[in-house]
Amino acid sequence: MNLHLKSSIVTLQSAISITGSKSETNRLLLLQALYPNLVLENTSNSDDSEVMTKALQSSDTSIDIHHAGTAMRFLTAFFSIQENREVVLTGSTRMKERPIKILVDALRQLGAEISYEENEGFPPIRIKGKKITQNKVSLSANVSSQYISALLLIAPKLENGLELTLEGEITSVPYIKMTLSLLNEIGVETSFAGNVISVKPKLITHNSQLITVESDWSSASYFYSIIALSAIGTKITLSSYKQNSLQGDSILAEIYKNFGVETTFQNNTILLKKTHNSQLITHNLELNNSPDIAQTIAVTCFGLGIGCHLTGLHTLKIKETDRLLALKNELEKLGAAVAISDDSLTLEPSRVIHPNIKIKTYQDHRMAMAFSPLALKTDIIIEEAEVVSKSYPAFWNDLKSIGFAISEF
Incomplete structure (x- = not known):
């Protein structure tokens, strides 16, 4: 199943319930x-x-x-x-x-x-x-x-x-x-x-x-990316999350401050709000402790026109696919300049985003979900979109519920 995601605007205030980690x-x-x-x-x-x-x-x-x-x-x-x-x-x-x-x-x-x-x-x-x-x-x-x-x-x-x-x-x-x-x-x-x-x-x-079981922070990463790529004032509430999480990916709350996203903890929920536009030119991050969010961060930076240098990614080569090579391939199709090593990815800052690009997912759920927020910037096609069921079966329905225009292609 290939999905066509048309350039969308997120509903200003939305709520999503994400299942356990x-x-x-x-x-x-x-x-x-x-x-x-x-x-x-x-x-x-x-x-x-x-x-x-x-x-x-x-x-x-x-x-x-x-x-x-x-x-x-x-x-x-x-x-x-x-x-x-x-x-x-x-x-x-x-x-x-x-x-x-x-x-x-x-x-x-x-x-x-x-x-x-x-x-x-x-x-x-x-x-x-x-x-x-x-x-x-x-x-x-x-x-x-x-x-x-x-x-x-x-x-x-x-x-x-x-x-x-x-x-x-x-x-x-x-x-x-x-x-x-x-x-x-x-x-x-x-x-x-x-x-x-x-x-x-x-x-x-x-x-x-x-x-x-606490809800999954890796799944929350895609909504952090969506808020980062949205207009100032956009909000999404996600449940159920703890402030003192056991999950390494909860570092998202700190990382995405750099992209203008504020996280507020309220009664087992988190409220994500776009408060300002990022002034970063390039963002350097060491992700040894949270490599699963590297794809999301790289795509967020690309969508914002920001460069990034991500390190600590040596485990990504033995995941569902070689995620570093997959990221390089698909970002370059969109117009990015990307260099990778055995444990790092470097993205050059650029304002160019090519429209209607088919994103190959390589049977990797995180490739499908990490690239989908780019629909806030341009039309995009996600190939083999059903692969999200590996970790987040309701993902496409949840995107539709917050305003994304998605159709089978």
């Missing part, structure tokens, strides 16, 4: 499978979370997680400790190109039994679940936080807990802290001192515990 939901779904007393509210309705739910409930010997990278990492760890259970974890063609070796090696260090079905270091993988008693493992600190979180999530079910040593400079700290905070919330004792993370074992309890 995909990152928090997927962590809590795994913990709920380990500790059935957990009751979850406001969970994500994303494809990724549905895949995670189905996989955890499945009794099949082969489980296909399609494009869901988080599910691949978390389930690799989960099935490693399911005694007397053997499964093959597989996924889409792209998933079979995404590395899993670092996590598999770490689990093997602990005693897990995992083998590769096709190519060494990549899915599909065969996992023979067993009781794991070893409790010490080392991992490079600059890898995807999902590898680290996968180990931490199963740690309280290991007989002797886990002592995880991270070697080198740690990246994506907020995602690690999110995992530890959720473990603490269900009563697991943890510590994070220097480069060593310790998790104590925890037995199952029978008292039910209700946990409400």
Whole structure:
């Protein structure tokens, strides 16, 4: 499905309800499978979370997680400790190109039994679940936080807990802290001192515990971009959000001040308001702790005619697509001058935006959503627009509700 987004004006005051964080939901779904007393509210309705739910409930010997990278990492760890259970974890063609070796090696260090079905270091993988008693493992600190979180999530079910040593400079700290905070919330004792993370074992309890998932800050990023590209005075209210969020992407509230967007927290909602036009020429940002919002920020800067230099983006090359290359390709079609390295993107300031450009999404939900706010500046076509269901199925309907003119093309 290709969508034509016509140059639009956002309704001056709008309200959107966004479902729970995909990152928090997927962590809590795994913990709920380990500790059935957990009751979850406001969970994500994303494809990724549905895949995670189905996989955890499945009794099949082969489980296909399609494009869901988080599910691949978390389930690799989960099935490693399911005694007397053997499964093959597989996924889409792209998933079979995404590395899993670092996590598999770490689990093997602990005693897990995992083998590769096709190519060494990549899915599909065969996992023979067993009781794991070893409790010490080392991992490079600059890898995807999902590898680290996968180990931490199963740690309280290991007989002797886990002592995880991270070697080198740690990246994506907020995602690690999110995992530890959720473990603490269900009563697991943890510590994070220097480069060593310790998790104590925890037995199952029978008292039910209700946990409400905070709405997704990554999904909020597209509305920050919309407000930044709108007229002064435009407002959008988003729910449900906490001022002291566990999500690293909540840094949006600080970053978008530079683009004239003011964030006000009110009773589990945030009010976004365009208060002034940005005077920036170029904006430099280090996004080690929040790489998922890099695409949104780059497109916002382009739409405003601002340059940017974004660093800390080394994990973007192994996402649904090589996001740095995809950003470069599509921004250049629109008239931008872009340079990328292994971990950075540089956009030159420019007031040129070519109209009616077809944006290729590369089966990446964030490409589709990050580019859509440009409809406030020019007509634009989003190819394979249905890909948003991976994290935000209601996205196009929500855009229509605030004034975007969208039709199938």
